[in-house]
Amino acid sequence: xxxxxxxxxxxFLRVMGLGLTAAVAAACQPTTQMMRGNRSTPVQGxxxxxxxxxxAAVSPTPVMTGTPTFVPDVEIALRAVEGEAxxxxxxxxxxxxxxxxxxxxxxxxxxxLPDTYLGPILHLRRGQRVRIRFTNDIPEExxxxxxxxxxxxxxxxxxxxxxRRGETYLYxxxxxxxxxxxxxxxxxxxxxGPQVYMGLAGLxxxxxxxxxxxNLPEGEFDIPLVLQDRxxxxxxxxxxxxxxxxxxxMGFLGDTILVNGKPDYTLNVATRPYRFRILNGSNSRIYKxxxxxxxxxxxxxxxxGLLETPLQKPYVVxxxxxxxxxxxxxxRYTVGTRLTLQSLPFVAPxxxxxxxxxxxxxxxxxxxxxxxxxxxxxxAPFPVLTVHVTQESRDTLSLPERLATVxxxxxxxxxxxxxxxxxxxxxxxxxxxxxxxxxxxxxAVAEDEVVRLNTIEVWEFSNVGGGMGMGMGMLPHPMHVHGxxxxxxxxxxxxxxxxxxxxxxxxxxxxxWKDTVxxxxxxxxxxxRRFADYTGLFLxxxxxxxxxxxxxxxxxxxxx
Ligand code: C2O
Ligand code: CU
Ligand code: CU
Numbered sequence: 001x002x003x004x005x006x007x008x009x010x011x012f013l014r015v016m017g018l019g020l021t022a023a024v025a026a027a028c029q030p031t032t033q034m035m036r037g038n039r040s041t042p043v044q045g046x047x048x049x050x051x052x053x054x055x056a057a058v059s060p061t062p063v064m065t066g067t068p069t070f071v072p073d074v075e076i077a078l079r080a081v082e083g084e085a086x087x088x089x090x091x092x093x094x095x096x097x098x099x100x101x102x103x104x105x106x107x108x109x110x111x112x113l114p115d116t117y118l119g120p121i122l123h124l125r126r127g128q129r130v131r132i133r134f135t136n137d138i139p140e141e142x143x144x145x146x147x148x149x150x151x152x153x154x155x156x157x158x159x160x161x162x163x164r165r166g167e168t169y170l171y172x173x174x175x176x177x178x179x180x181x182x183x184x185x186x187x188x189x190x191x192x193g194p195q196v197y198m199g200l201a202g203l204x205x206x207x208x209x210x211x212x213x214x215n216l217p218e219g220e221f222d223i224p225l226v227l228q229d230r231x232x233x234x235x236x237x238x239x240x241x242x243x244x245x246x247x248x249x250m251g252f253l254g255d256t257i258l259v260n261g262k263p264d265y266t267l268n269v270a271t272r273p274y275r276f277r278i279l280n281g282s283n284s285r286i287y288k289x290x291x292x293x294x295x296x297x298x299x300x301x302x303x304x305g306l307l308e309t310p311l312q313k314p315y316v317v318x319x320x321x322x323x324x325x326x327x328x329x330x331x332r333y334t335v336g337t338r339l340t341l342q343s344l345p346f347v348a349p350x351x352x353x354x355x356x357x358x359x360x361x362x363x364x365x366x367x368x369x370x371x372x373x374x375x376x377x378x379x380a381p382f383p384v385l386t387v388h389v390t391q392e393s394r395d396t397l398s399l400p401e402r403l404a405t406v407x408x409x410x411x412x413x414x415x416x417x418x419x420x421x422x423x424x425x426x427x428x429x430x431x432x433x434x435x436x437x438x439x440x441x442x443x444a445v446a447e448d449e450v451v452r453l454n455t456i457e458v459w460e461f462s463n464v465g466g467g468m469g470m471g472m473g474m475l476p477h478p479m480h481v482h483g484x485x486x487x488x489x490x491x492x493x494x495x496x497x498x499x500x501x502x503x504x505x506x507x508x509x510x511x512x513w514k515d516t517v518x519x520x521x522x523x524x525x526x527x528x529r530r531f532a533d534y535t536g537l538f539l540x541x542x543x544x545x546x547x548x549x550x551x552x553x554x555x556x557x558x559x560x
Contacts, residue, residue, distance in 0.1 A: 066170050074131070078119075082096055086115070091236030093236055094237055098184070100120045122202065125207050126209075128174070133171075139165055144157050147204075147480075150533065151173040152173060153537055178304060179206050182204040183204055183323070184201070184204050196281070198238060222274075223275065227280050228258045231254040247374065270395070271391065277325050283320060287317070289316045289324075297324075301324070301512070302324055302325070305513055307403055307404070335390060339389075341383075343381060378475075415455045425542070434551060440554060449554060449556045450556070457528075461525045461527070480515060483529075488517055488528075491510065493505075501523065537557050
Protein backbone atom coordinates (compact mmCIF):
# COMPACT_ATOMS: atom_id res chain seq x y z
CA UNK A 1 0.00 0.00 0.00
CA UNK A 2 1.34 3.43 -0.90
CA UNK A 3 2.36 5.96 1.66
CA UNK A 4 -0.55 8.19 0.68
CA UNK A 5 -2.99 5.37 1.24
CA UNK A 6 -1.51 4.65 4.67
CA UNK A 7 -2.01 8.30 5.55
CA UNK A 8 -5.61 7.95 4.48
CA UNK A 9 -6.09 4.98 6.72
CA UNK A 10 -4.63 6.77 9.72
CA UNK A 11 -6.84 9.71 8.98
CA PHE A 12 -9.87 7.43 8.95
CA LEU A 13 -8.96 6.09 12.34
CA ARG A 14 -8.57 9.54 13.73
CA VAL A 15 -11.76 10.95 12.26
CA MET A 16 -14.10 8.06 12.39
CA GLY A 17 -12.98 5.61 14.99
CA LEU A 18 -12.83 1.94 14.36
CA GLY A 19 -16.42 1.36 13.32
CA LEU A 20 -16.41 3.18 10.04
CA THR A 21 -12.85 2.18 9.33
CA ALA A 22 -13.99 -1.38 9.47
CA ALA A 23 -16.88 -0.51 7.21
CA VAL A 24 -14.51 1.06 4.72
CA ALA A 25 -12.19 -1.92 4.97
CA ALA A 26 -15.09 -4.23 4.25
CA ALA A 27 -16.07 -2.17 1.27
CA CYS A 28 -12.45 -2.28 0.12
CA GLN A 29 -12.79 -5.96 -0.65
CA PRO A 30 -13.38 -6.68 -4.29
CA THR A 31 -17.06 -6.98 -5.01
CA THR A 32 -18.16 -10.44 -4.20
CA GLN A 33 -20.66 -12.12 -6.41
CA MET A 34 -23.88 -12.42 -4.53
CA MET A 35 -26.23 -15.30 -4.81
CA ARG A 36 -27.99 -15.50 -8.10
CA GLY A 37 -31.41 -16.37 -9.31
CA ASN A 38 -31.41 -19.89 -10.56
CA ARG A 39 -31.92 -19.76 -14.26
CA SER A 40 -32.86 -23.37 -14.67
CA THR A 41 -35.91 -22.87 -12.49
CA PRO A 42 -37.19 -19.44 -13.42
CA VAL A 43 -39.13 -17.66 -10.74
CA GLN A 44 -42.81 -18.22 -11.21
CA GLY A 45 -44.38 -15.78 -13.58
CA UNK A 46 -41.28 -14.96 -15.56
CA UNK A 47 -41.20 -15.38 -19.24
CA UNK A 48 -37.55 -16.14 -19.52
CA UNK A 49 -36.41 -18.03 -22.53
CA UNK A 50 -32.74 -18.61 -22.75
CA UNK A 51 -30.68 -20.09 -25.50
CA UNK A 52 -27.30 -21.74 -25.56
CA UNK A 53 -24.55 -19.18 -26.11
CA UNK A 54 -24.09 -19.34 -29.83
CA UNK A 55 -23.52 -16.63 -32.36
CA ALA A 56 -26.73 -17.65 -34.01
CA ALA A 57 -28.52 -15.91 -31.18
CA VAL A 58 -27.73 -12.75 -33.11
CA SER A 59 -30.08 -13.78 -35.87
CA PRO A 60 -32.74 -11.15 -36.43
CA THR A 61 -35.18 -13.94 -37.15
CA PRO A 62 -36.99 -14.52 -33.90
CA VAL A 63 -36.68 -18.10 -32.80
CA MET A 64 -37.97 -17.76 -29.27
CA THR A 65 -41.61 -17.42 -28.71
CA GLY A 66 -43.07 -15.32 -25.96
CA THR A 67 -46.43 -15.67 -24.31
CA PRO A 68 -48.84 -16.83 -27.01
CA THR A 69 -51.51 -14.42 -25.84
CA PHE A 70 -49.19 -11.44 -25.94
CA VAL A 71 -49.42 -9.71 -29.28
CA PRO A 72 -46.77 -7.00 -29.39
CA ASP A 73 -47.31 -3.70 -31.17
CA VAL A 74 -43.58 -3.36 -31.42
CA GLU A 75 -40.80 -5.88 -31.10
CA ILE A 76 -37.21 -4.84 -30.58
CA ALA A 77 -33.94 -6.75 -30.48
CA LEU A 78 -31.57 -5.17 -27.99
CA ARG A 79 -27.99 -6.24 -27.41
CA ALA A 80 -25.23 -5.29 -25.02
CA VAL A 81 -21.95 -5.56 -26.91
CA GLU A 82 -18.28 -4.71 -26.65
CA GLY A 83 -17.19 -1.90 -28.93
CA GLU A 84 -15.16 1.22 -29.46
CA ALA A 85 -15.94 4.90 -29.45
CA UNK A 86 -14.06 8.01 -30.35
CA UNK A 87 -14.34 10.29 -27.35
CA UNK A 88 -10.96 11.99 -27.02
CA UNK A 89 -9.15 13.32 -30.11
CA UNK A 90 -7.08 10.72 -32.00
CA UNK A 91 -8.01 8.03 -29.52
CA UNK A 92 -10.18 4.99 -29.62
CA UNK A 93 -11.78 4.12 -26.29
CA UNK A 94 -13.01 0.63 -25.57
CA UNK A 95 -16.62 0.74 -24.45
CA UNK A 96 -19.66 -1.44 -23.94
CA UNK A 97 -22.82 -0.29 -25.63
CA UNK A 98 -26.41 -1.12 -26.38
CA UNK A 99 -27.48 -1.72 -29.96
CA UNK A 100 -31.04 -2.20 -31.09
CA UNK A 101 -33.17 -2.88 -34.11
CA UNK A 102 -36.89 -3.03 -34.72
CA UNK A 103 -38.03 -6.56 -35.54
CA UNK A 104 -41.63 -5.59 -36.12
CA UNK A 105 -43.79 -2.54 -35.65
CA UNK A 106 -42.96 1.13 -36.20
CA UNK A 107 -39.42 1.50 -37.52
CA UNK A 108 -38.93 4.76 -35.64
CA UNK A 109 -39.18 2.93 -32.31
CA UNK A 110 -35.37 2.78 -32.36
CA UNK A 111 -33.40 5.94 -32.99
CA UNK A 112 -29.66 5.27 -33.16
CA LEU A 113 -27.49 8.14 -31.99
CA PRO A 114 -24.53 8.80 -34.24
CA ASP A 115 -21.01 8.81 -32.91
CA THR A 116 -21.55 7.93 -29.27
CA TYR A 117 -21.33 4.91 -27.00
CA LEU A 118 -24.84 5.66 -25.72
CA GLY A 119 -27.57 3.25 -26.69
CA PRO A 120 -30.21 4.24 -29.25
CA ILE A 121 -33.23 6.17 -28.03
CA LEU A 122 -36.23 3.88 -27.73
CA HIS A 123 -39.46 5.62 -28.70
CA LEU A 124 -42.50 4.06 -27.10
CA ARG A 125 -46.10 5.08 -26.73
CA ARG A 126 -48.44 4.86 -23.82
CA GLY A 127 -50.67 1.82 -24.22
CA GLN A 128 -48.23 0.11 -26.56
CA ARG A 129 -47.46 -3.55 -26.07
CA VAL A 130 -43.73 -4.00 -26.24
CA ARG A 131 -41.60 -7.09 -26.68
CA ILE A 132 -37.86 -6.73 -26.28
CA ARG A 133 -35.41 -9.56 -26.87
CA PHE A 134 -32.35 -8.61 -24.92
CA THR A 135 -29.16 -10.50 -25.71
CA ASN A 136 -26.11 -10.25 -23.52
CA ASP A 137 -22.90 -10.15 -25.50
CA ILE A 138 -20.57 -8.66 -22.93
CA PRO A 139 -18.17 -10.87 -21.01
CA GLU A 140 -20.11 -10.89 -17.75
CA GLU A 141 -23.65 -11.32 -16.47
CA UNK A 142 -26.13 -8.54 -16.95
CA UNK A 143 -29.82 -7.66 -17.20
CA UNK A 144 -31.62 -4.53 -18.38
CA UNK A 145 -33.86 -2.30 -16.29
CA UNK A 146 -36.29 0.28 -17.76
CA UNK A 147 -35.77 3.07 -15.28
CA UNK A 148 -39.06 4.73 -14.42
CA UNK A 149 -41.34 2.30 -16.24
CA UNK A 150 -44.18 0.63 -14.39
CA UNK A 151 -43.88 -3.01 -15.50
CA UNK A 152 -44.42 -6.45 -13.93
CA UNK A 153 -41.72 -7.65 -11.55
CA UNK A 154 -40.31 -10.18 -14.02
CA UNK A 155 -39.99 -7.45 -16.67
CA UNK A 156 -38.23 -4.96 -14.44
CA UNK A 157 -34.65 -6.14 -14.81
CA UNK A 158 -34.22 -7.31 -11.23
CA UNK A 159 -30.68 -8.61 -10.63
CA UNK A 160 -31.99 -12.10 -9.94
CA UNK A 161 -32.73 -12.35 -13.65
CA UNK A 162 -29.17 -11.77 -14.88
CA UNK A 163 -28.22 -13.67 -18.01
CA ARG A 164 -24.82 -14.81 -19.17
CA ARG A 165 -23.09 -13.95 -22.40
CA GLY A 166 -24.96 -15.44 -25.31
CA GLU A 167 -28.24 -15.70 -23.47
CA THR A 168 -31.39 -13.79 -24.22
CA TYR A 169 -34.04 -12.43 -21.88
CA LEU A 170 -37.48 -11.83 -23.22
CA TYR A 171 -39.36 -8.79 -21.99
CA UNK A 172 -43.04 -8.27 -22.62
CA UNK A 173 -44.91 -5.38 -21.12
CA UNK A 174 -47.47 -2.74 -21.79
CA UNK A 175 -46.39 0.90 -21.51
CA UNK A 176 -48.47 2.37 -18.71
CA UNK A 177 -46.41 5.46 -18.05
CA UNK A 178 -47.19 9.02 -18.96
CA UNK A 179 -45.27 10.69 -21.74
CA UNK A 180 -41.81 11.49 -20.48
CA UNK A 181 -38.08 10.92 -20.49
CA UNK A 182 -37.09 7.53 -19.11
CA UNK A 183 -33.97 5.47 -19.59
CA UNK A 184 -32.58 1.96 -19.61
CA UNK A 185 -29.43 0.58 -18.07
CA UNK A 186 -28.00 -2.67 -16.67
CA UNK A 187 -28.94 -3.83 -13.18
CA UNK A 188 -26.79 -6.84 -12.20
CA UNK A 189 -26.02 -6.84 -8.52
CA UNK A 190 -22.59 -5.44 -7.70
CA UNK A 191 -21.77 -4.55 -11.31
CA UNK A 192 -24.24 -1.83 -12.28
CA GLY A 193 -21.69 0.93 -11.64
CA PRO A 194 -18.94 -0.49 -13.86
CA GLN A 195 -21.36 -1.56 -16.61
CA VAL A 196 -23.06 1.83 -16.87
CA TYR A 197 -19.60 3.37 -16.67
CA MET A 198 -18.43 1.33 -19.65
CA GLY A 199 -21.23 2.90 -21.68
CA LEU A 200 -24.34 0.80 -21.16
CA ALA A 201 -27.14 3.35 -20.96
CA GLY A 202 -29.78 4.74 -23.27
CA LEU A 203 -32.81 7.00 -23.26
CA UNK A 204 -36.38 5.83 -23.59
CA UNK A 205 -39.00 8.37 -24.61
CA UNK A 206 -42.67 7.71 -24.02
CA UNK A 207 -45.29 9.75 -25.84
CA UNK A 208 -49.02 9.99 -25.34
CA UNK A 209 -51.98 11.93 -26.71
CA UNK A 210 -51.83 14.55 -23.99
CA UNK A 211 -48.25 15.43 -24.83
CA UNK A 212 -48.78 15.35 -28.58
CA UNK A 213 -51.63 17.84 -28.36
CA UNK A 214 -49.23 20.39 -26.87
CA ASN A 215 -47.11 21.10 -29.90
CA LEU A 216 -43.82 21.01 -28.01
CA PRO A 217 -40.56 21.25 -30.00
CA GLU A 218 -40.06 18.00 -31.87
CA GLY A 219 -37.54 16.17 -34.01
CA GLU A 220 -34.28 18.08 -34.29
CA PHE A 221 -35.58 20.59 -31.74
CA ASP A 222 -36.13 17.94 -29.09
CA ILE A 223 -32.60 17.50 -27.80
CA PRO A 224 -31.48 14.53 -25.69
CA LEU A 225 -28.68 15.46 -23.29
CA VAL A 226 -27.10 12.70 -21.22
CA LEU A 227 -24.69 14.02 -18.59
CA GLN A 228 -21.92 11.73 -17.39
CA ASP A 229 -18.43 12.04 -16.01
CA ARG A 230 -15.45 9.87 -16.78
CA UNK A 231 -11.76 9.63 -16.02
CA UNK A 232 -9.36 8.48 -18.73
CA UNK A 233 -6.05 6.71 -18.35
CA UNK A 234 -2.95 7.77 -20.30
CA UNK A 235 -4.07 5.67 -23.28
CA UNK A 236 -7.52 7.23 -23.38
CA UNK A 237 -9.32 4.30 -21.79
CA UNK A 238 -12.03 4.61 -19.13
CA UNK A 239 -10.58 4.44 -15.65
CA UNK A 240 -13.02 3.35 -12.96
CA UNK A 241 -12.45 4.15 -9.30
CA UNK A 242 -8.76 4.91 -9.87
CA UNK A 243 -8.20 5.48 -6.18
CA UNK A 244 -9.66 2.14 -5.41
CA UNK A 245 -12.11 1.24 -2.73
CA UNK A 246 -11.92 4.49 -0.83
CA UNK A 247 -13.60 6.23 -3.76
CA UNK A 248 -16.26 3.59 -3.76
CA UNK A 249 -17.54 4.91 -0.43
CA MET A 250 -17.89 8.34 -1.99
CA GLY A 251 -19.04 7.13 -5.39
CA PHE A 252 -17.21 7.55 -8.66
CA LEU A 253 -16.41 11.16 -9.60
CA GLY A 254 -14.68 11.65 -12.94
CA ASP A 255 -12.59 14.61 -14.05
CA THR A 256 -14.07 14.90 -17.54
CA ILE A 257 -17.70 15.86 -18.15
CA LEU A 258 -19.26 14.14 -21.15
CA VAL A 259 -22.52 15.14 -22.80
CA ASN A 260 -23.95 12.48 -25.08
CA GLY A 261 -20.62 10.73 -24.78
CA LYS A 262 -18.49 13.72 -25.83
CA PRO A 263 -16.30 16.18 -23.90
CA ASP A 264 -16.53 19.95 -24.57
CA TYR A 265 -20.00 19.48 -25.99
CA THR A 266 -21.25 22.27 -28.23
CA LEU A 267 -24.77 22.44 -29.53
CA ASN A 268 -25.57 24.65 -32.53
CA VAL A 269 -29.04 26.10 -32.29
CA ALA A 270 -31.37 28.42 -34.15
CA THR A 271 -33.23 31.38 -32.69
CA ARG A 272 -36.31 29.44 -31.68
CA PRO A 273 -37.62 27.28 -28.81
CA TYR A 274 -36.15 23.87 -27.99
CA ARG A 275 -36.97 21.06 -25.67
CA PHE A 276 -33.93 19.86 -23.73
CA ARG A 277 -34.33 16.44 -22.15
CA ILE A 278 -31.57 16.11 -19.62
CA LEU A 279 -30.67 12.83 -17.95
CA ASN A 280 -28.10 12.65 -15.21
CA GLY A 281 -26.56 9.35 -16.28
CA SER A 282 -23.54 9.78 -14.02
CA ASN A 283 -22.60 7.17 -11.44
CA SER A 284 -22.55 9.54 -8.48
CA ARG A 285 -22.17 13.16 -9.57
CA ILE A 286 -24.90 15.67 -8.76
CA TYR A 287 -25.38 18.63 -11.11
CA LYS A 288 -26.60 22.09 -10.19
CA UNK A 289 -27.56 23.31 -13.64
CA UNK A 290 -27.80 26.99 -14.53
CA UNK A 291 -27.34 29.24 -17.54
CA UNK A 292 -24.20 31.36 -17.64
CA UNK A 293 -26.23 34.53 -18.28
CA UNK A 294 -28.45 33.89 -15.26
CA UNK A 295 -31.57 33.26 -17.32
CA UNK A 296 -33.83 31.09 -15.17
CA UNK A 297 -34.46 27.54 -16.33
CA UNK A 298 -37.97 26.82 -17.56
CA UNK A 299 -38.83 23.34 -16.35
CA UNK A 300 -41.64 21.53 -18.17
CA UNK A 301 -41.07 17.98 -17.00
CA UNK A 302 -39.34 15.71 -14.51
CA UNK A 303 -38.73 11.96 -14.11
CA UNK A 304 -42.33 10.87 -14.64
CA GLY A 305 -43.30 13.31 -17.37
CA LEU A 306 -44.73 16.77 -17.83
CA LEU A 307 -45.54 19.12 -14.98
CA GLU A 308 -48.93 20.71 -14.75
CA THR A 309 -47.53 24.13 -15.57
CA PRO A 310 -44.03 25.36 -16.47
CA LEU A 311 -41.84 26.20 -13.52
CA GLN A 312 -39.08 28.81 -13.42
CA LYS A 313 -35.98 27.85 -11.48
CA PRO A 314 -32.76 29.79 -10.86
CA TYR A 315 -31.01 26.43 -11.14
CA VAL A 316 -31.95 22.76 -11.13
CA VAL A 317 -30.34 20.12 -8.92
CA UNK A 318 -30.17 16.79 -10.72
CA UNK A 319 -28.99 13.67 -8.92
CA UNK A 320 -27.91 10.44 -10.64
CA UNK A 321 -30.88 8.84 -12.38
CA UNK A 322 -33.02 11.99 -12.38
CA UNK A 323 -34.29 13.70 -15.52
CA UNK A 324 -35.50 17.19 -16.25
CA UNK A 325 -37.24 18.51 -19.37
CA UNK A 326 -36.59 22.15 -20.15
CA UNK A 327 -38.20 24.60 -22.52
CA UNK A 328 -35.36 26.72 -23.87
CA UNK A 329 -36.17 29.64 -26.12
CA UNK A 330 -33.19 31.05 -28.01
CA UNK A 331 -35.28 33.53 -30.00
CA ARG A 332 -34.13 36.47 -27.92
CA TYR A 333 -30.48 35.83 -28.66
CA THR A 334 -28.63 37.07 -31.72
CA VAL A 335 -26.77 34.78 -34.06
CA GLY A 336 -23.23 34.39 -32.79
CA THR A 337 -24.17 34.25 -29.12
CA ARG A 338 -22.50 31.59 -26.99
CA LEU A 339 -24.11 30.45 -23.78
CA THR A 340 -22.91 27.94 -21.26
CA LEU A 341 -25.01 25.54 -19.30
CA GLN A 342 -22.95 25.12 -16.19
CA SER A 343 -22.95 23.30 -12.93
CA LEU A 344 -22.75 25.76 -10.06
CA PRO A 345 -20.82 25.10 -6.85
CA PHE A 346 -22.68 23.71 -3.88
CA VAL A 347 -21.70 22.64 -0.41
CA ALA A 348 -20.97 18.94 -0.30
CA PRO A 349 -19.16 16.67 2.06
CA UNK A 350 -15.73 15.73 0.79
CA UNK A 351 -16.25 12.10 1.56
CA UNK A 352 -17.80 9.66 3.95
CA UNK A 353 -14.86 10.13 6.23
CA UNK A 354 -14.02 13.76 5.63
CA UNK A 355 -16.38 15.33 8.12
CA UNK A 356 -16.27 18.23 5.69
CA UNK A 357 -19.61 19.72 6.60
CA UNK A 358 -19.02 20.02 10.30
CA UNK A 359 -19.60 23.58 11.35
CA UNK A 360 -21.65 24.60 8.38
CA UNK A 361 -19.86 22.82 5.63
CA UNK A 362 -17.39 23.89 3.06
CA UNK A 363 -17.71 24.87 -0.52
CA UNK A 364 -17.26 22.30 -3.22
CA UNK A 365 -13.81 22.51 -4.64
CA UNK A 366 -12.39 23.11 -1.23
CA UNK A 367 -11.46 19.51 -0.63
CA UNK A 368 -9.37 18.87 2.37
CA UNK A 369 -7.61 16.40 0.21
CA UNK A 370 -7.00 13.82 2.85
CA UNK A 371 -9.22 11.13 1.48
CA UNK A 372 -9.10 11.17 -2.25
CA UNK A 373 -7.32 12.57 -5.24
CA UNK A 374 -10.51 13.26 -7.17
CA UNK A 375 -9.81 16.41 -9.13
CA UNK A 376 -13.42 17.44 -9.65
CA UNK A 377 -15.08 16.77 -6.30
CA UNK A 378 -18.82 16.71 -5.65
CA UNK A 379 -20.04 20.29 -5.52
CA ALA A 380 -17.25 21.78 -7.61
CA PRO A 381 -18.32 24.08 -10.45
CA PHE A 382 -17.69 23.28 -14.12
CA PRO A 383 -19.12 23.99 -17.56
CA VAL A 384 -21.49 21.30 -18.83
CA LEU A 385 -22.05 22.34 -22.43
CA THR A 386 -21.92 25.31 -24.77
CA VAL A 387 -24.82 26.48 -26.87
CA HIS A 388 -23.85 28.36 -30.00
CA VAL A 389 -26.61 30.31 -31.69
CA THR A 390 -25.76 29.85 -35.35
CA GLN A 391 -28.99 30.30 -37.26
CA GLU A 392 -31.83 32.70 -37.68
CA SER A 393 -35.21 31.06 -37.42
CA ARG A 394 -38.70 32.38 -37.79
CA ASP A 395 -40.30 29.36 -36.19
CA THR A 396 -42.40 30.41 -33.30
CA LEU A 397 -43.89 28.08 -30.80
CA SER A 398 -45.26 29.31 -27.57
CA LEU A 399 -44.77 27.76 -24.23
CA PRO A 400 -48.11 26.27 -23.20
CA GLU A 401 -49.43 27.77 -19.98
CA ARG A 402 -50.87 24.43 -19.07
CA LEU A 403 -48.91 21.29 -19.86
CA ALA A 404 -50.65 18.28 -18.41
CA THR A 405 -52.82 16.98 -15.66
CA VAL A 406 -50.95 15.91 -12.56
CA UNK A 407 -53.45 14.57 -10.11
CA UNK A 408 -52.23 14.70 -6.55
CA UNK A 409 -52.26 11.30 -4.90
CA UNK A 410 -54.80 11.43 -2.06
CA UNK A 411 -52.70 11.73 1.07
CA UNK A 412 -55.78 11.01 3.16
CA UNK A 413 -55.99 7.55 1.65
CA UNK A 414 -52.47 6.59 2.62
CA UNK A 415 -52.59 3.53 4.86
CA UNK A 416 -49.72 4.85 6.98
CA UNK A 417 -50.22 8.61 6.83
CA UNK A 418 -49.38 9.06 10.50
CA UNK A 419 -46.63 6.45 10.64
CA UNK A 420 -44.57 6.71 7.46
CA UNK A 421 -42.47 3.76 6.42
CA UNK A 422 -39.09 5.03 7.49
CA UNK A 423 -35.99 4.22 5.47
CA UNK A 424 -32.83 5.37 7.19
CA UNK A 425 -29.86 5.91 4.91
CA UNK A 426 -27.19 4.24 6.96
CA UNK A 427 -23.53 3.35 7.13
CA UNK A 428 -23.10 -0.05 8.70
CA UNK A 429 -19.76 -1.14 10.17
CA UNK A 430 -18.15 -3.97 8.16
CA UNK A 431 -20.71 -3.55 5.41
CA UNK A 432 -20.78 -0.03 4.01
CA UNK A 433 -23.79 1.97 2.83
CA UNK A 434 -27.06 0.33 3.76
CA UNK A 435 -30.81 0.98 4.15
CA UNK A 436 -32.06 0.64 7.71
CA UNK A 437 -28.69 -1.03 8.35
CA UNK A 438 -29.55 -3.84 5.95
CA UNK A 439 -27.60 -4.70 2.87
CA UNK A 440 -28.98 -6.15 -0.35
CA UNK A 441 -30.03 -9.79 -0.36
CA UNK A 442 -31.08 -11.14 -3.74
CA UNK A 443 -34.55 -12.41 -2.90
CA ALA A 444 -34.99 -11.52 0.75
CA VAL A 445 -37.69 -9.17 1.98
CA ALA A 446 -38.01 -8.12 5.60
CA GLU A 447 -41.36 -7.97 7.36
CA ASP A 448 -41.31 -4.19 7.15
CA GLU A 449 -40.65 -4.27 3.42
CA VAL A 450 -43.99 -5.75 2.44
CA VAL A 451 -46.56 -3.49 0.82
CA ARG A 452 -50.17 -4.39 0.09
CA LEU A 453 -51.38 -4.24 -3.50
CA ASN A 454 -53.65 -1.30 -4.28
CA THR A 455 -52.60 0.82 -1.34
CA ILE A 456 -51.08 4.26 -1.03
CA GLU A 457 -48.19 4.74 1.36
CA VAL A 458 -45.93 7.43 2.74
CA TRP A 459 -42.24 6.59 2.72
CA GLU A 460 -39.66 8.69 4.48
CA PHE A 461 -36.01 8.67 3.45
CA SER A 462 -34.03 9.84 6.40
CA ASN A 463 -30.43 10.96 5.95
CA VAL A 464 -29.65 12.00 9.48
CA GLY A 465 -26.56 10.09 10.40
CA GLY A 466 -27.57 6.49 10.76
CA GLY A 467 -26.15 6.10 14.22
CA MET A 468 -22.62 7.01 13.28
CA GLY A 469 -22.92 10.42 14.89
CA MET A 470 -23.82 13.84 13.63
CA GLY A 471 -22.02 14.81 10.48
CA MET A 472 -20.16 11.56 10.36
CA GLY A 473 -20.21 9.48 7.24
CA MET A 474 -22.97 11.39 5.56
CA LEU A 475 -23.36 11.96 1.85
CA PRO A 476 -26.19 12.92 -0.48
CA HIS A 477 -28.15 9.85 -1.60
CA PRO A 478 -30.35 9.95 -4.71
CA MET A 479 -33.09 7.52 -3.67
CA HIS A 480 -34.91 5.59 -6.37
CA VAL A 481 -37.97 3.35 -6.10
CA HIS A 482 -38.86 0.90 -8.87
CA GLY A 483 -42.40 0.66 -10.14
CA UNK A 484 -44.91 3.46 -10.28
CA UNK A 485 -43.67 7.02 -9.87
CA UNK A 486 -44.26 8.92 -6.65
CA UNK A 487 -44.94 12.46 -5.48
CA UNK A 488 -42.71 14.33 -3.05
CA UNK A 489 -44.73 15.32 0.00
CA UNK A 490 -42.27 17.28 2.07
CA UNK A 491 -38.71 17.82 3.08
CA UNK A 492 -37.24 18.70 6.43
CA UNK A 493 -33.69 19.60 7.20
CA UNK A 494 -31.73 19.43 10.40
CA UNK A 495 -30.58 23.00 11.16
CA UNK A 496 -27.00 21.75 11.54
CA UNK A 497 -26.98 21.14 7.78
CA UNK A 498 -28.51 24.45 6.83
CA UNK A 499 -25.53 25.73 4.84
CA UNK A 500 -25.41 22.68 2.62
CA UNK A 501 -29.18 22.71 2.17
CA UNK A 502 -29.30 26.40 1.33
CA UNK A 503 -26.83 25.78 -1.48
CA UNK A 504 -29.14 23.33 -3.26
CA UNK A 505 -32.72 23.83 -2.06
CA UNK A 506 -33.86 26.21 -4.80
CA UNK A 507 -32.96 23.56 -7.34
CA UNK A 508 -35.26 20.83 -6.07
CA UNK A 509 -38.31 20.13 -8.19
CA UNK A 510 -40.75 18.57 -5.78
CA UNK A 511 -43.79 18.76 -8.03
CA UNK A 512 -44.92 16.33 -10.71
CA TRP A 513 -44.17 12.62 -10.80
CA LYS A 514 -40.75 11.47 -9.64
CA ASP A 515 -38.92 8.15 -9.42
CA THR A 516 -35.67 9.39 -7.91
CA VAL A 517 -35.19 12.04 -5.27
CA UNK A 518 -32.01 13.58 -3.87
CA UNK A 519 -31.79 13.33 -0.09
CA UNK A 520 -29.04 15.60 1.18
CA UNK A 521 -27.26 15.10 4.51
CA UNK A 522 -29.53 16.23 7.32
CA UNK A 523 -32.66 15.83 5.22
CA UNK A 524 -35.79 13.79 5.68
CA UNK A 525 -37.85 13.49 2.53
CA UNK A 526 -41.36 12.09 2.48
CA UNK A 527 -42.88 10.67 -0.66
CA UNK A 528 -46.38 9.44 -1.45
CA ARG A 529 -46.85 6.43 -3.68
CA ARG A 530 -49.46 4.10 -5.01
CA PHE A 531 -48.72 0.37 -5.36
CA ALA A 532 -51.05 -0.97 -7.99
CA ASP A 533 -51.29 -3.49 -10.83
CA TYR A 534 -48.37 -5.82 -10.17
CA THR A 535 -47.36 -7.97 -7.24
CA GLY A 536 -43.85 -9.28 -6.65
CA LEU A 537 -40.35 -8.19 -5.74
CA PHE A 538 -39.22 -4.73 -6.71
CA LEU A 539 -36.19 -2.68 -5.75
CA UNK A 540 -35.58 0.52 -3.91
CA UNK A 541 -32.05 1.82 -3.72
CA UNK A 542 -29.59 4.64 -3.78
CA UNK A 543 -28.88 5.58 -7.40
CA UNK A 544 -25.32 6.49 -6.55
CA UNK A 545 -24.22 3.40 -8.45
CA UNK A 546 -21.27 2.64 -6.21
CA UNK A 547 -23.56 2.77 -3.19
CA UNK A 548 -26.09 0.58 -4.96
CA UNK A 549 -23.44 -1.97 -5.92
CA UNK A 550 -22.17 -1.98 -2.35
CA UNK A 551 -25.60 -3.04 -1.15
CA UNK A 552 -27.49 0.21 -0.53
CA UNK A 553 -30.44 -1.51 -2.16
CA UNK A 554 -33.28 -3.68 -0.91
CA UNK A 555 -36.29 -5.51 -2.21
CA UNK A 556 -39.78 -4.54 -1.29
CA UNK A 557 -42.60 -6.88 -2.07
CA UNK A 558 -46.06 -5.98 -3.26
CA UNK A 559 -48.47 -8.62 -1.99
CA UNK A 560 -52.10 -9.27 -2.61
CU1 C2O B 1 -32.00 3.34 -12.65
CU2 C2O B 1 -32.80 0.38 -10.03
O1 C2O B 1 -32.34 1.84 -11.33
CU1 CU C 1 -35.34 2.09 -11.83
CU1 CU D 1 -26.03 6.68 -1.70
